[in-house]
Amino acid sequence: MKESGRKQGALSPCAACKLLRRRCALDCVFAPYFPADEPHKFSCVHKVFGASNVNKMLQELPEHQRSDAVSSMVYEANARVRDPVYGCVGAISCLQQQVDVLQTQLAQAQAEVVHMRMRQFSSTRDDNPASASMNSASPSTSRQQFMTNSQTKSLFSMDMVVDHANNMGESLWSC
């Protein structure tokens, strides 16, 4: 997060004061977080929260927390503009659904592993003693069999879901 939005020696107002058409004082509470070269950041936050509320929230916070508060407000405002009904909650519930899907896939994969181990265990017991002792002597063989099994392909389809989550997070943070 940029701490100084005001260019040294320049008298140009910060993005907030420019939009509100007021004089940007030296101790302007908005100036460090809403630089003039990012006007959309403040206009979005102003549209959703209102400048006086943003001012109040920043005044009530210690300075070291203001940057994080602004990031959060920008994120929430972007989400609200994009999805006027659900805002951030839409993104959260979407991610929650992805977590549920991935947890189900994980549980299925774990069940598959248990099932395969059981099957292998029963087949080694049924085999003749010579091959049974060979299997137990080389655990890497059973692992290779597991990795090349076509059923395990379904485990990697979750990459797509994770990529989708990343794209969404990235686009909401910037403006």
Ligand SMILES: [Zn+2]
């Ligand atoms: Zn200002």
